[in-house]
Amino acid sequence: MHYQDRLRVGAAQINAELGAVDENLDRHLERIKEARELGLALLVFPELSLTGYGLGNRVMQVAMPLEDPRLQTLAR
Secondary structure, eight states, X not given: OOOOSOOOEEEOOOOOOTTOHHHHHHHHHHHHHHHHHTTOSXXXXXXXXXXOSOOGGXXXXXXXXXXXXXXXXXXX
């Protein structure tokens, strides 16, 4: 097991566009790239940062199954 004295973490704050999952995903990927360049080991995002807050009756329009390739891209 590897132990380290320091763990570099970051918190990403993005201005999510309501219901624009693809555009918000691009923003996530940009922040992840920046975090890697800074040597962060962990980057956290706010809840609903892929969809935006206050979707109301638009929830089903942006819902994604676990198999959605966009989620797999984000996980990589």
